[in-house]
Amino acid sequence: MKSDPFYAFVATVLKLGRTPKGYVRSGRRADAIFKTIFKGVKPTILEIWEIYTQHRDDLTRKLVTTKESVVAYLLGFHLTNMARASVLFERSDARHGWKKLLKGKKVRVYDIGCGTGAMTLALGIHDAEYFMIDGSNPLLEAAAMLAEEMDLKVKTTRRVIEDLDPKQFATREGEDTVHIYLFGYVWNELTRNNTARRKLTTLLSNHIKRKEKCLVFIAEPALEQMARSTMELRDVLCAAGYVALYPCPHSNHCPMLDRPKDWCYSEGEWDQPPLAKWIDEQLEMTRSRHAGSLFAFSSPEVGLTSDAARIVVGRPVRDEGKERYKGFFDYLVCDEDGITKQTPLAPLQVTARGMILDEKVNASQPPVKRASGKKLDPPTKGPGGAKSEIRRAPHTSAERKGVKK
Numbered sequence: 001m002k003s004d005p006f007y008a009f010v011a012t013v014l015k016l017g018r019t020p021k022g023y024v025r026s027g028r029r030a031d032a033i034f035k036t037i038f039k040g041v042k043p044t045i046l047e048i049w050e051i052y053t054q055h056r057d058d059l060t061r062k063l064v065t066t067k068e069s070v071v072a073y074l075l076g077f078h079l080t081n082m083a084r085a086s087v088l089f090e091r092s093d094a095r096h097g098w099k100k101l102l103k104g105k106k107v108r109v110y111d112i113g114c115g116t117g118a119m120t121l122a123l124g125i126h127d128a129e130y131f132m133i134d135g136s137n138p139l140l141e142a143a144a145m146l147a148e149e150m151d152l153k154v155k156t157t158r159r160v161i162e163d164l165d166p167k168q169f170a171t172r173e174g175e176d177t178v179h180i181y182l183f184g185y186v187w188n189e190l191t192r193n194n195t196a197r198r199k200l201t202t203l204l205s206n207h208i209k210r211k212e213k214c215l216v217f218i219a220e221p222a223l224e225q226m227a228r229s230t231m232e233l234r235d236v237l238c239a240a241g242y243v244a245l246y247p248c249p250h251s252n253h254c255p256m257l258d259r260p261k262d263w264c265y266s267e268g269e270w271d272q273p274p275l276a277k278w279i280d281e282q283l284e285m286t287r288s289r290h291a292g293s294l295f296a297f298s299s300p301e302v303g304l305t306s307d308a309a310r311i312v313v314g315r316p317v318r319d320e321g322k323e324r325y326k327g328f329f330d331y332l333v334c335d336e337d338g339i340t341k342q343t344p345l346a347p348l349q350v351t352a353r354g355m356i357l358d359e360k361v362n363a364s365q366p367p368v369k370r371a372s373g374k375k376l377d378p379p380t381k382g383p384g385g386a387k388s389e390i391r392r393a394p395h396t397s398a399e400r401k402g403v404k405k
């Protein structure tokens with residue numbers, strides 16, 4: 001691999017980003033140029049952020065179509081989307097070992113609504129054929145640059161989902177293929193696009209009908225409406241024959257859909273490289289801890305089964321007198337029998353949503369104080385992680401000289 005995803009990100013920002021008129025790049029340090037580019041697009045990042053988080057109904061495909069908005073998307077969202085995707089890939093692999101099953105197989109990865117390719121880059125499988133599909137050309141161009149930095153074998157296609165041809169997603173004769181679908185923050189953009197939603201579910205159910213090997217990874221925001229819509233999609237996929245791998249311990253109806261006030265999401269930590277921390281400071285955000293509605297599935301032919309684990313899906317404050325017990329919590333645990341409350345036994349270690357609860361049930365346990373500020377779980381490597389600092393990966397020969405030592 002030529003580069004790691006964090007360096008690929010920095011190199012792409014430097015290539016695509018604009019600096020003010022009269023600004024001379026040569027002789028300047030790469031991180032200084034990076035910061036200047038960031039400052040130029042900061043208002044656009046905040047604008048996109050507001051639309052994504054508060055006015056999603058305004059969301060149209062036209063949102064990220066200019067070069068400037070692509071750089072803003074890269075700087076504001078790409079790395080955190082990768083960090084969340086890494087949690088999904090790492091945890092589902094830790095529970096089911098799906099990565100080792102790919103050895104010796106033809107692997108085709110379809111990143112649908114790929115944007116800048118955060119899911120592809122987080123997947124970290126080098127020997128695969130990647131198909132990056134999106135309706136936006138400028139985003140695809142950025143995705144192609146990032147993939148090239150990572151030395152991935154990628155084909156980009158500008159096409160809206162509704163126009164995808166299901167025949168192109170079939171296993172070719174004589175090949176032992178594993179199809180991998182990546183859907184990052186795209187399902188919720190299709191709320192009013194039933195044709196596209198139907199196309200996606202058709203593509204996926206075709207693999208079941210044809211008895212093909214297929215893995216599906218979905219990341220969506222942890223917000224109530226979007227997470228619940230993803231949980232509904234999860235039920236549709238399981239009803240079509242998919243095996244739920246993550247976070248679900250079974251493939252039956254999602255019990256949380258019957259609880260109108262709850263929704264399913266995973267929590268993760270990301271050991272941010274210094275530049276990512278700097279971006280968060282500039283945006284007045286903290287995203288070293290993050291959350292996402294994350295799901296993984298496989299077709300039966302992959303040979304995996306749901307693992308009947310006990311998964312933390314909530315941490316409600318205890319019912320008995322919210323004031324008196326302020327800061328005390330139970331776990332909501334999802335297992336084969338549905339969702340139950342469990343009082344934690346180990347008050348100093350908070351198990352994150354989406355993780356296996358490694359404690360025995362003990363309902364008579366007295367309430368324990370919330371261990372605020374404690375680590376939720378080992379931080380994911382994420383894009384770059386702590387080991388990656390800009391100074392370890394000079395990206396272009398001109399900028400290499402200027403990179404801080």
Ligand SMILES: C[S@@+](CC[C@H](N)C(=O)[O-])C[C@H]1O[C@@H](n2cnc3c(N)ncnc32)[C@H](O)[C@@H]1O
Nearest residue numbers: 081113114115118134135136160161184185186
């Ligand atoms: C929020 S972005 C997410 C990008 C990327 N998957 C990620 O994880 O960062 C949603 C992407 O879906 C694309 N998109 C939305 N509707 C689409 C459609 N009908 N056909 C193709 N792409 C679409 C947008 O262009 C955008 O790149």
